[in-house]
Amino acid sequence: MDEKDLRTIVEEVVKVLGQKGLIKDACSSLPQSAENARKTTIGTAGKVFSDDWQRQKSPISPMEPGASPQAPLQGDAADAASEHEHTGLSSCPQCAPVTRCSEKDLKALGADRIAICRPTKEASSVARFVDHTLLKPNATQEEVAKLCEEARSYCFASVCINPSYVAFCAKALAGSGVKICTVVGFPLGSTTSTVKAIEARDAIANGASEIDMVINVGALKSGNDSAVYEDIRAVREATRGRVLKVILETSLLNREEKIRACIVSKKAGADFVKTSTGFGGGGATVEDIRLMRETVGPLMGVKASGGIRDARAARQMIEAGATRLGTSASVAIVTHAAEEEKKGY
Secondary structure (H helix, E strand, C coil), X not given: CCHHHHHHHHHHHHHHHHHCCCCCCCCCCCCCCCCCCCCEEEXXXXXXXXXXXXXXXXXXXXXXXXXXXXXCCCHHHHHHHHCCCCCCCCCCCCCCCHHHCCHHHHHHCCHHHCCCCCCCCCXXXXXXXXEEEECCCCCCHHHHHXXXXXXXHHCCCEEEECHHHHHHHHHHCCCCCXXXXXXXXXXXXXXCHHHHHHHHHHHHHCCCCEEEXXXXXXXXXXXXXXXXXXXXXXXXXXXXXCEXXXXXXXXXXXXXXXXXXXXXXXXXXXXXXXXXXXXXCCCCCHHHHHXXXXXXXXXXXEEEECCCCCHHHHHHHHHHCCCEEEECXXXXXXXHHHHHHXXXX
């Protein structure tokens, strides 16, 4: 059963339950109080998640192709519309896709501010390269909340967290422009391709926009490049429209294996190759970043991760060809680098 069939089944179940009065229709025209209103969204894994925290109201009405733009609702009409539930589907009168809205309506929504992060704390230009990372198994919700606040304050590229915290971070960082990155097949990479693909779909359904998967290291070292390719390709198929990074675990590979891993990752359609999990006994090195950049060429992303703890190391990785840095020492790096930039270093 593919995703389209699963979605159709879910929609039919919801429809039948609504007809029996067990649930309210998702696009009901009946106003509800803020206390009783509930919203749901169906993720790519076919799971239904509560969306109560995300109560962004849109005054935009849908436009059919060729139709003239409609002005935003005003006054009582806007107030009434804001009380109605909506699902984000094109069939809902309050959920017009952005591509079908007029320029005037987009500006009314503040489209020039969408997904733009404005730092509230001074940071260096290195911040835009950083995946602010917290992957330790004993990370608490309070620590993850702090991670998100720091990411918002310094405008890091993303937060990189374990899958169980994806939904929490997606809620905390909604509208900030900071991406949600999570890991798949982590940290060993030895789960099957099917499991990795399911993990990726589940993460995306919960709000992830970037997936860092661990390569099947044993298959690569066995010379089974075909298995490595199929493994990556399975996750690539599950992450269409999202960024996919492939973790090579370079500390376990020799030079020839690193090159093969990069070639297979690029062939399978990954967006980045990444050095390490941080759990494999070694981290990123300047030599590995140079080798990876030379192998994948100028267009594919290269992420340095593992052991990057100061501004000097971060800059060396970027100079060697890294376009993303995975580190838990992000705040120290970008604040110290900011001081260096002031001095002209």
